[in-house]
Amino acid sequence: xxxxxxxxxxxxxxxxxxxxxxxxxxxxxxxxxxxxxxxxxxxxxxxxxxxxxxxxxxxxxxxxxxxxxxxxxxxxxxxxxxxxxxxxxxxxxxxxxxxxxxxxxxxxxxxxxxxxxxxxxxxxxxxxxxxxxxxxxxxxxxxxxxxxxxxxxxxxxxxxxxxxxxxxxxxxxxxxxxxxxxxxxxxxxxxxxxxxxxxxxxxxxxxxxxxxxxxxxxxxxxxxxxxxxxxxxxxxxxxxxxxxxxxxxxxxxxxxxxxxxxxxxxxxxxxxxxxxxxxxxxxxxxxxxxxxxxxxxxxxxxxxxxxxxxxxxxx
Numbered sequence: 001x002x003x004x005x006x007x008x009x010x011x012x013x014x015x016x017x018x019x020x021x022x023x024x025x026x027x028x029x030x031x032x033x034x035x036x037x038x039x040x041x042x043x044x045x046x047x048x049x050x051x052x053x054x055x056x057x058x059x060x061x062x063x064x065x066x067x068x069x070x071x072x073x074x075x076x077x078x079x080x081x082x083x084x085x086x087x088x089x090x091x092x093x094x095x096x097x098x099x100x101x102x103x104x105x106x107x108x109x110x111x112x113x114x115x116x117x118x119x120x121x122x123x124x125x126x127x128x129x130x131x132x133x134x135x136x137x138x139x140x141x142x143x144x145x146x147x148x149x150x151x152x153x154x155x156x157x158x159x160x161x162x163x164x165x166x167x168x169x170x171x172x173x174x175x176x177x178x179x180x181x182x183x184x185x186x187x188x189x190x191x192x193x194x195x196x197x198x199x200x201x202x203x204x205x206x207x208x209x210x211x212x213x214x215x216x217x218x219x220x221x222x223x224x225x226x227x228x229x230x231x232x233x234x235x236x237x238x239x240x241x242x243x244x245x246x247x248x249x250x251x252x253x254x255x256x257x258x259x260x261x262x263x264x265x266x267x268x269x270x271x272x273x274x275x276x277x278x279x280x281x282x283x284x285x286x287x288x289x290x291x292x293x294x295x296x297x298x299x300x301x302x303x304x305x306x307x308x309x310x311x312x313x314x315x
Contacts, residue, residue: 004222004307005245008253010215012260016293017061018054025068026053029076032069036119038080049303052076058294059180059287063187066130071183073123078176079304080116082150086229091155098147105140131186134194139182145174153231162230165240172233177212177291181205184287192280200270201281207263208288212295214256218249219299222307263292 019025030048033039039047056071081101088094103109104121111117128136149171156163163171185191192201217233224232233255238248267285271278299305 005225005249007218007221007249010218010253010256010296012289012293012296013264014289014293016058016290016297018294018297019057019061019063019068021065021068022054022057024053025056025065025072026051028065028069029053029072032073033076033119036115036122038115038119046303047076047079050076050079051298051302052079054301055294055298058297059184059290060187061290067183067187070123070127070130071180074179074183077116077120077123078179081147082176085150085154086157086227088154089158091151091158094154095151098151102140102144102147105136105143132189132191135182135186135191139179142174142178142182146176146179149174156231162239163236165236168231168233168236172213173206173209175209175213177209178205180291181208181288184291185284187287188283190280190283192284193277196273196275196277196281200266200273204263204266204270204285204288207259207266208292210259211256211263211292214252214259215292215296216299218252218256219296220305221249223305226307 026048029052030044033044033047052075053068053072055075056068059071060067085094100109100111100114101117101120104117104124108121108124110121131139152163152171214233221232221234224230224235230236234245234248234252237243237251238245241248241251243251267288271281271285273281
């Protein structure tokens with residue numbers, strides 16, 4: 001049995017919460033995936049253990065069931081896409097698949113011969129009914145950035161190489177987190193208008209994104225070590241700074257904690273802005289906090305990043 005490294009405990013200065021609909025949403029997503037025929041029985045059981053409904057219930061602790069289910073279904077679809085990207089070896093093949101997927105959002109394209117793409121199309125149709133056009137434009141923009149970063153990762157795997165630390169940090173900004181932030185924003189239809197999305201707003205979003213990313217790279221480290229996946233901030237810092245693994249872990253943990261301080265400052269500056277959209281901004285930052293705490297809470301209860309390894313301190 002392999003030995004796993006010990007990850008420092010992650011804590012946040014603001015509380016997390018979970019909706020009472022978590023179990024129900026998880027079951028609805030499970031039944032939906034059965035109806036869409038996107039998973040065989042064995043894989044269906046494995047994905048059910050990931051408890052994507054519980055993640056969605058943490059992103060929307062005060063949302064209605066429809067909000068939670070849409071985010072839960074998205075989380076399942078994205079997890080499947082992410083797992084596919086980990087296995088595919090041909091960058092061009094994956095790029096064509098991503099472009100086909102994006103065409104569902106952009107033009108309403110449907111491929112009935114691919115059950116996963118058909119499930120994405122079903123999800124998008126339901127999402128369109130409860131969102132506004134400007135929100136969907138932002139979601140498509142963020143999805144394009146996110147999905148093309150996945151293509152970037154496939155390219156490195158195809159060439160059996162690893163990105164530089166600087167390149168990794170740049171590409172890491174375009175993750176699924178921004179899509180989860182978008183999904184959190186649509187709860188109760190409290191949209192932040194484009195005209196007030198200023199520097200303070202984007203500083204707050206970028207900081208929240210970094211917190212979730214660095215926490216993810218800590219929480220997922222053991223699984224990525226087990227899978228031989230080099231796309232992790234800890235591993236990039238270890239290589240480029242000639243550190244031990246534990247020194248690199250401590251460095252990322254410090255970066256994560258420093259970003260929490262940054263986020264708190266940026267959020268306060270944003271909320272101190274005197275404009276007519278205080279309610280929307282408070283709702284938006286509430287959603288950011290739920291995404292931050294929600295990922296951590298979900299990662300502890302889900303099987304997504306679990307390994308069977310025995311933990312130990314490695315010098």
